[in-house]
């Protein structure tokens with residue numbers, strides 16, 4: 001059997017991608033070397049954009065009761081005085097919590113179960129990919145199970161979601177481009193018997209102590225994470241010692257009252273793969289990019305890859321679009337991931353100032369609400385750059401209002417949405433979007449949403465096209481302009497033919 005897509009790695013990104021592709025009915029095989037989810041958490045935070053992917057995969061209802069809603073991020077000085085408080089409980093454009101914390105093994109289990117529930121998704125656990133190569137019209141993967149059995153798998157497309165050390169990336173001889181940020185941090189996860197006095201459990205703190213910057217985030221009701229920066233030339237083996245970890249934690253837990261679930265030293269990198277595709281083999285998630293976790297965006301970025309790639313693979317495999325559509329995956333995602341990494345590094349450098357004088361000056365400016373210092377800590381998600389699939393007015397995540405008591409994405413399903421203020425703005429190509437691409441074509445008035453009306457008014461839009469990954473493709477005064485712009489990728493000769501037929505019929509009564 002030849003699968004439509006083989007996914008190497010069943011981490012959160014592989015599981016999200018498998019779920020998105022399985023939902024669309026594509027035949028998918030997932031190859032994962034381990035049998036169980038990775039037992040210790042790495043990611044702890046996901047934003048509303050990531051939750052939107054979980055919603056699309058179909059398991060948001062199972063996840064939401066298990067998360068801790070993040071109220072804010074407080075930057076504290078060494079004396080625990082609040083220097084800056086960044087709210088995180090404001091309403092998001094997705095009508096979902098802006099930012100939540102979670103326990104990754106639980107999160108990964110939910111995603112895996114959902115992905116496995118689609119009949120067209122086959123998951124092979126305990127199966128290690130030992131080699132992968134492009135062959136004619138597809139790729140061939142060699143697998144060795146933990147029982148020692150070897151086999152070959154064939155797929156039209158392969159996606160390496162196999163993590164930071166990605167054997168798929170290695171096999172493709174793709175190098176990582178570094179942002180020259182490599183810092184070692186001690187990550188300590190605790191099970192807490194008793195909440196320590198003053199330790200926030202509903203929001204994160206970054207303690208900007210030049211003697212040793214560190215941060216603490218809640219993960220779940222009885223779980224807390226601490227991340228301590230290693231000082232230059234500090235010995236990794238030394239900081240991992242129980243006594244040293246205990247001393248660091250005594251800042252907040254003078255009487256103990258916790259169990260260390262794990263402590264490990266991680267090197268935080270900022271890297272992006274120099275290429276995300278070799279013919280039929282693509283990369284996603286940590287295989288394609290890694291960020292220092294100061295913004296909690298690594299896995300979120302991987303989810304953006306999965307959403308961006310899933311619908312494009314679907315269109316190409318279904319024969320609705322040329323393979324050029326898949327080139328837009330790297331064109332869109334790589335600079336976006338790079339910008340998020342640069343923001344994380346910029347903010348990390350401000351927070352992790354080790355020079356005592358510079359740190360004191362930073363604190364003074366923050367307390368004086370200095371706009372430039374505030375700006376140096378600001379982060380908003382960038383838009384996707386303009387390109388073949390991002391036209392004028394496009395590039396940002398579309399809003400998700402409630403429509404008749406349901407979230408918009410659930411109403412639309414995994415397809416394009418063409419939303420127009422008027423019949424005339426739909427031009428002659430609405431039928432092509434509906435019939436050829438399976439889009440939902442609606443008039444604004446039919447959805448009866450104040451939020452959508454407001455969105456259209458603010459942008460002076462007549463018609464918007466929203467892609468299946470919920471990013472705005474573009475806005476215009478006439479749909480035909482956008483249809484013509486995507487013509488080459490969708491080979492919409494049918495559109496040209498349909499337009500010609502309609503013109504003919506109009507002019508002939």
Ligand SMILES: Cc1cc2nc3c(=O)[nH]c(=O)nc-3n(C[C@H](O)[C@H](O)[C@H](O)COP(=O)(O)OP(=O)(O)OC[C@H]3O[C@@H](n4cnc5c(N)ncnc54)[C@H](O)[C@@H]3O)c2cc1C
Nearest residue numbers: 009011013033043044045129162163285286296298299300
């Ligand atoms: C300390 C720390 C804190 C973090 N905090 C956050 C956070 O708060 N928010 C956030 O968004 N991100 C965070 N991240 C980043 C996040 O953990 C990663 O971005 C995310 O786990 C990447 O998911 P992935 O699916 O791409 O890779 P992984 O989770 O690494 O999964 C890769 C999978 O591939 C499998 N695999 C590898 N090789 C093979 C092979 N040859 N054959 C078969 N299977 C294979 C592995 O077994 C694994 O299951 C953090 C990271 C760290 C280290």
